[in-house]
Amino acid sequence: MRGIVWFRRDLRLHDQPALTAALEECDEVVPLFVFDQPLLQSGEFGSASVNFMLGCLYDLSSSFADHGIALQWRQGNQIEQVVQAAREWKADAVYWNRDYEPRAIERDHLVQQQLGKVGIPVRTFKDHVVFEATEIRGATGEPLQRYSAYRARWWTKWHAMTPPIQPMPQALMKKNAVPPPVIPPLPTAGELGYDPVDLAFEPGERNAQKQLRWFVDGPLHAYAHDRNLPGIEGSSKLSPHFRFGTLSPRTAIHAALGSLAKGGRVSRSDVLTWVDELIWREFFQQVLASFPQVVQGPFRNTAVPPSRAPSQERERLFQAWCDGKTGYPIVDAGMRQLNHTGWMHNRIRMVVASFLIKDLRIDWQSGERYFMQHLIDADTAANNGNWQWCASTGTDAMRGYRIFNPALQSKKFDPDGNYIRRYVPELAHVPAKRIHEPHLMSSDEQDRYGCHIGEDYPGPVVDHHQARQEYLDLGKQQVTPC
Numbered sequence: 447m448r449g450i451v452w453f454r455r456d457l458r459l460h461d462q463p464a465l466t467a468a469l470e471e472c473d474e475v476v477p478l479f480v481f482d483q484p485l486l487q488s489g490e491f492g493s494a495s496v497n498f499m500l501g502c503l504y505d506l507s508s509s510f511a512d513h514g515i516a517l518q519w520r521q522g523n524q525i526e527q528v529v530q531a532a533r534e535w536k537a538d539a540v541y542w543n544r545d546y547e548p549r550a551i552e553r554d555h556l557v558q559q560q561l562g563k564v565g566i567p568v569r570t571f572k573d574h575v576v577f578e579a580t581e582i583r584g585a586t587g588e589p590l591q592r593y594s595a596y597r598a599r600w601w602t603k604w605h606a607m608t609p610p611i612q613p614m615p616q617a618l619m620k621k622n623a624v625p626p627p628v629i630p631p632l633p634t635a636g637e638l639g640y641d642p643v644d645l646a647f648e649p650g651e652r653n654a655q656k657q658l659r660w661f662v663d664g665p666l667h668a669y670a671h672d673r674n675l676p677g678i679e680g681s682s683k684l685s686p687h688f689r690f691g692t693l694s695p696r697t698a699i700h701a702a703l704g705s706l707a708k709g710g711r712v713s714r715s716d717v718l719t720w721v722d723e724l725i726w727r728e729f730f731q732q733v734l735a736s737f738p739q740v741v742q743g744p745f746r747n748t749a750v751p752p753s754r755a756p757s758q759e760r761e762r763l764f765q766a767w768c769d770g771k772t773g774y775p776i777v778d779a780g781m782r783q784l785n786h787t788g789w790m791h792n793r794i795r796m797v798v799a800s801f802l803i804k805d806l807r808i809d810w811q812s813g814e815r816y817f818m819q820h821l822i823d824a825d826t827a828a829n830n831g832n833w834q835w836c837a838s839t840g841t842d843a844m845r846g847y848r849i850f851n852p853a854l855q856s857k858k859f860d861p862d863g864n865y866i867r868r869y870v871p872e873l874a875h876v877p878a879k880r881i882h883e884p885h886l887m888s889s890d891e892q893d894r895y896g897c898h899i900g901e902d903y904p905g906p907v908v909d910h911h912q913a914r915q916e917y918l919d920l921g922k923q924q925v926t927p928c
């Protein structure tokens with residue numbers, strides 16, 4: 447029996463349910479990846495994530511090559527390519543791990559339908575999450591809309607049926623994949639129409655494992671506190687690996703909980719706080735799976751309407767935000783970190799999102815789109831869920847209360863200003879007491895610290911206190927029962 451394993455967002459060999467099943471059930475296994483031409487041309491993703499994905503594919507291809515197997519790849523319309531490959535290679539079955547994005551669900555449905563017409567069965571598997579949307583429901587079977595309720599049930603389920611990690615199949619050594627015709631090397635970013643990028647993250651399964659070990663042996667031990675400090679390495683930086691599936695969530699959670707079981711200095715609160723973040727990830731996946739309409743617009747109609755300022759003015763403010771030139775150093779540092787590295791610290795993502803929506807009153811979907819185009823970990827479920835959370839339109843919506851004060855956030859979480867200085871060199875010589883609100887410097891101070899407001903670094907594009915009050919006033923008029 448010959449099986450095709452269609453790789454998508456699961457670019458690894460370990461704990462890979464579709465691959466494991468194919469190896470168990472088939473005599474020959476052909477791994478396949480399809481570059482989705484329409485998606486690549488849509489401009490939805492940026493160079494950082496495409497380069498990272500390519501790096502993961504090079505690594506996967508080399509891991510397969512170590513076992514004498516060639517990773518096959520094609521480019522074009524995914525539906526046509528998969529069906530065509532299955533027919534050409536006379537496959538007896540096609541295997542894949544499920545994806546919960548609305549358009550992926552539709553695509554998979556069509557592939558399954560077309561393969562069905564030519565008598566090729568499909569086998570699909572849960573992989574991307576520990577528990578799928580249908581496995582964690584409310585008392586009457588309804589999808590959960592509150593993270594706290596979801597989290598409680600998630601843990602109950604975990605304790606009831608802890609999912610094991612599947613080891614890398616020994617069978618991989620024995621299987622002879624279809625003797626490949628000569629396969630051209632995987633394309634480069636340029637050939638896919640993207641700029642090559644010096645990645646700030648090392649792609650591939652082997653690096654994901656290394657990064658997990660580094661985190662579990664180090665920053666995890668102070669995670670509950672340090673995760674909020676953008677100036678230090680306090681979080682795992684595993685998000686691109688979860689996005690492209692070079693690491694399974696089961697492996698990560700077992701590693702974290704396992705470090706507790708081993709004793710030593712790691713605390714329960716640090717480990718559980720980290721696992722809670724992975725539960726947030728699953729929560730947003732199940733929101734997307736249960737309420738696919740969130741990709742089109744707000745989950746609740748509770749947003750304060752965007753600014754009615756002339757479009758040129760809105761464009762100017764949006765551009766200042768994108769470029770990291772708002773005059774609010776913590777916002778600017780975050781946006782420049784994103785633009786330079788493809789990643790941004792979680793707390794700062796919340797600060798910049800709040801600033802765009804509530805201070806500049808620009809619609810959250812513009813920010814959502816910009817993040818998708820620039821994040822290395824760009825993921826529809828996590829990005830949409832978090833933007834809707836920040837806009838107070840999401841499942842856990844709570845209007846009005848989440849207006850971050852950029853200067854206070856900056857003083858609290860980057861007290862010495864080290865994070866700001868790393869990304870906003872204009873402020874390199876401004877001392878900590880002034881770096882959070884440099885526009886308050888006297889002209890003497892501006893001379894002394896080599897930073898003239900309005901020349902070297904912009905003054906604030908809006909007044910936070912005024913903007914906050916306006917937002918709250920508008921919010922009062924717009925209260926909609928939900």
Ligand SMILES: Cc1cc2nc3c(=O)[nH]c(=O)nc-3n(C[C@H](O)[C@H](O)[C@H](O)COP(=O)(O)OP(=O)(O)OC[C@H]3O[C@@H](n4cnc5c(N)ncnc54)[C@H](O)[C@@H]3O)c2cc1C
Nearest residue numbers: 681682683684685723724727792795796824825828829832
């Ligand atoms: C406006 C906004 C947009 C975001 N867009 C994305 C996105 O496109 N892709 C993405 O992976 N994350 C997104 N996040 C969530 C979060 O910022 C990143 O997952 C996190 O910063 C990644 O860093 P880390 O791997 O060091 O996280 P850690 O703190 O080490 O957390 C471990 C893992 O948990 C998951 N996680 C952590 N926080 C969240 C969260 N709030 N929501 C969902 N999952 C979470 C991630 O997979 C992360 O790798 C967004 C957050 C905000 C506020």
